[in-house]
Amino acid sequence: MRGRPIGALNEARIRKKEENVNIVACVKQVPDTEAQIKVKADGSGIEEGGIKWVMNPYDEYGVEEALRLKEKKGGEVTVVSLGPARVIETIRTALAMGADKGIHIQDAAFDNADAYTTALALAAAIKPLNADIIFCGQRAIDGDQGQVGAILADMLDIPHVAVVTKLEYTDGAIKATRPIEGAQILIEAKLPCLITAQKGLNEPRYASLPGIMKAKKKPVDVKNAASLGVTPSVNMKVVKFTPPPARAAGKIIGGDDPALKAKELARLLREEAKVI
Amino acid sequence: MANGVWIIAEQRDGALRKISFEIASTARKLADELGQQVCAVLLGSGIEGLAAELAKYGVDKVFVADDPALEPYTTDAHAAAAAKIIKENDPAILLLGASTQGRDLSARLVGKLATGMGTDCVDAKIVDGKLLLKRPMYAGKCFGEVTISSFPQMATLRPNVFPAVENPKAGEVVKFDPALDPAKLKTKVVEVQKDTSGKVDLTEANIIVSGGRGMKGPENYPLIEELAAVLGATVGASRAAVDAGWRPQSDQVGQTGKIVSPNLYIACGISGAIQHLAGMGSSKVIVAINKDPEAPIFAKADYGVVDDLFKVVPELTKACKELLA
Ligand SMILES: Cc1cc2nc3c(=O)[nH]c(=O)nc-3n(C[C@H](O)[C@H](O)[C@H](O)COP(=O)(O)OP(=O)(O)OC[C@H]3O[C@@H](n4cnc5c(N)ncnc54)[C@H](O)[C@@H]3O)c2cc1C
Numbered sequence: 001m002r003g004r005p006i007g008a009l010n011e012a013r014i015r016k017k018e019e020n021v022n023i024v025a026c027v028k029q030v031p032d033t034e035a036q037i038k039v040k041a042d043g044s045g046i047e048e049g050g051i052k053w054v055m056n057p058y059d060e061y062g063v064e065e066a067l068r069l070k071e072k073k074g075g076e077v078t079v080v081s082l083g084p085a086r087v088i089e090t091i092r093t094a095l096a097m098g099a100d101k102g103i104h105i106q107d108a109a110f111d112n113a114d115a116y117t118t119a120l121a122l123a124a125a126i127k128p129l130n131a132d133i134i135f136c137g138q139r140a141i142d143g144d145q146g147q148v149g150a151i152l153a154d155m156l157d158i159p160h161v162a163v164v165t166k167l168e169y170t171d172g173a174i175k176a177t178r179p180i181e182g183a184q185i186l187i188e189a190k191l192p193c194l195i196t197a198q199k200g201l202n203e204p205r206y207a208s209l210p211g212i213m214k215a216k217k218k219p220v221d222v223k224n225a226a227s228l229g230v231t232p233s234v235n236m237k238v239v240k241f242t243p244p245p246a247r248a249a250g251k252i253i254g255g256d257d258p259a260l261k262a263k264e265l266a267r268l269l270r271e272e273a274k275v276i
Numbered sequence: 277m278a279n280g281v282w283i284i285a286e287q288r289d290g291a292l293r294k295i296s297f298e299i300a301s302t303a304r305k306l307a308d309e310l311g312q313q314v315c316a317v318l319l320g321s322g323i324e325g326l327a328a329e330l331a332k333y334g335v336d337k338v339f340v341a342d343d344p345a346l347e348p349y350t351t352d353a354h355a356a357a358a359a360k361i362i363k364e365n366d367p368a369i370l371l372l373g374a375s376t377q378g379r380d381l382s383a384r385l386v387g388k389l390a391t392g393m394g395t396d397c398v399d400a401k402i403v404d405g406k407l408l409l410k411r412p413m414y415a416g417k418c419f420g421e422v423t424i425s426s427f428p429q430m431a432t433l434r435p436n437v438f439p440a441v442e443n444p445k446a447g448e449v450v451k452f453d454p455a456l457d458p459a460k461l462k463t464k465v466v467e468v469q470k471d472t473s474g475k476v477d478l479t480e481a482n483i484i485v486s487g488g489r490g491m492k493g494p495e496n497y498p499l500i501e502e503l504a505a506v507l508g509a510t511v512g513a514s515r516a517a518v519d520a521g522w523r524p525q526s527d528q529v530g531q532t533g534k535i536v537s538p539n540l541y542i543a544c545g546i547s548g549a550i551q552h553l554a555g556m557g558s559s560k561v562i563v564a565i566n567k568d569p570e571a572p573i574f575a576k577a578d579y580g581v582v583d584d585l586f587k588v589v590p591e592l593t594k595a596c597k598e599l600l601a
């Protein structure tokens with residue numbers, strides 16, 4: 001390196017930067033969508049026994065988009081997940097899909113972390129990576145908060161575009177399509193930036209068998225609150241979990257004639273339920 | 277000491293959205309319990325005139341930032357402007373709508389204000405001087421009661437759940453300078469493609485008529501579109517119908533689609549998979565039309581018709597048309 005003219009060195013660096021995108025995908029482990037959710041008798045949480053844990057479906061779209069970007073432009077994908085020991089399986093799934101390395105933030109201090117604290121921990125882990133683009137899911141289907149991506153972007157002082165169904169990546173910027181009520185909007189954002197992925201963005205790949213083998217050897221860095229330098233401050237608490245209100249048994253409208261049944265249904269909706 | 281119940285009003289193209297009146301009315305109720313004021317933040321360009329409408333729904337004071345950089349909505353401009361005025365005034369409670377814009381803006385504000393928030397709440401009350409929220413979790417498979425120990429206590433409220441109640445107040449207009457730093461505005465809206473059908477979004481619809489795999493193909497959807505037209509309803513779909521390419525992604529109801537709570541939900545040819553039930557289970561009245569008496573949707577339905585939807589739906593359209601004429 002020494003002896004090369006400064007200009008050439010800068011040029012090489014710029015070229016490298018252009019061709020290699022530094023990508024981060026945040027993945028949360030959540031109960032499978034098939035899971036029946038049972039509230040504990042004392043309302044302190046949900047019964048976790050028997051739950052099958054999977055990658056949050058929206059994070060799959062984020063990982064897939066990260067991999068496609070890497071395949072197109074070159075670069076590296078780091079997946080980051082905060083959660084207990086079992087979360088390593090979700091990190092391995094992302095590595096098996098093709099991500100390069102993982103960071104697992106594991107610390108009992110983050111049990112019951114709210115969105116702000118989760119973002120604090122993720123931000124501390126992600127900041128040193130100098131990512132060009134970060135993917136999150138538009139929401140995690142456990143808490144259904146849809147907060148962490150935006151808070152994380154704010155902590156990293158970068159723009160974000162939420163609930164993205166289409167992404168175009170050009171050097172230095174992205175164009176993202178986002179559905180809102182009654183319209184689709186196209187947003188341009190400068191890099192670095194954060195995207196939260198919505199269904200429709202892509203069709204996530206399955207991990208291949210060779211991918212699964214390779215994933216076992218990929219590096220996963222384990223961090224805790226102390227090594228990240230984060231003090232959890234949990235402000236939002238779920239003080240009580242309750243099952244959904246029971247629905248009274250419904251009425252099956254009997255008879256053989258579809259026209260009569262339809263007429264009776266319309267009458268009931270108008271006179272009894274008073275909803276039309 | 278944090279004081280006051282604040283809302284961030286939502287306007288689009290110079291008109292307040294209905295959710296703004298719902299959050300204003302809820303803020304009024306909470307503020308009356310606390311003996312505090314309701315303040316609204318109104319952001320945009322050329323929108324000062326809207327303050328009077330907010331006053332009608334119980335707002336004492338409207339903080340208006342009128343700046344071309346606030347139109348159209350971008351997260352970075354609106355979050356910067358809202359955070360500035362909120363920090364200067366230190367409210368106890370801050371409410372937004374759980375609309376696409378409200379969800380986006382509120383989450384960014386949680387970061388800027390270093391606080392906590394309950395998303396998509398279906399109930400909000402004061403208990404021991406503090407906000408107690410109720411919100412669905414796991415797409416409605418259970419509910420959580422939520423408290424927030426920092427200020428402002430933030431919440432987004434699910435559209436169509438909290439009533440908009442007229443309760444005229446002064447609505448004194450206070451202008452403020454959002455002091456936007458152009459170097460910090462890194463996003464730009466380059467195109468808006470409006471859905472010209474004028475259809476109400478599923479998340480805000482009063483009535484939804486949904487079709488699933490039982491519809492057999494995209495060519496049959498006019499059947500439920502006609503029923504929807506008679507009822508003033510929005511058409512939805514199951515994931516099976518969306519994944520088959522019969523309906524757009526934006527129509528999907530369920531755990532990985534839209535979580536909806538209309539007054540009336542009519543499911544046609546939908547079996548009632550757990551992910552679908554999760555997304556529409558909190559609808560006030562559920563109707564199922566399905567030829568399979570064992571379909572799980574009937575366990576959630578208030579009214580069920582076990583028959584061929586191709587026979588029942590057109591008759592239902594006719595019957596409703598007559599009733600509503
Ligand atoms: C990760 C994940 C997430 C998912 N998220 C969602 C989601 O958000 N929303 C969602 O909807 N699904 C979701 N699903 C899919 C879900 O599991 C079901 O596959 C889907 O809901 C089935 O759609 P359906 O009821 O239209 O089809 P089916 O289950 O095939 O049911 C069709 C129904 O139509 C009835 N039928 C057929 N012909 C007629 C007729 N002529 N007249 C009357 N009735 C008739 C049948 O009796 C049957 O009950 C998800 C799945 C996974 C794995």
Ligand SMILES: Nc1ncnc2c1ncn2[C@@H]1O[C@H](COP(=O)(O)O)[C@@H](O)[C@H]1O
Nearest residue numbers: 026027082136137139140145146147148
């Ligand atoms: N514990 C976590 N670990 C990694 N990513 C997370 C975690 N929690 C949330 N996220 C990311 O933030 C998104 C939104 O989460 P939420 O705000 O909880 O709905 C998820 O789809 C993830 O991409």
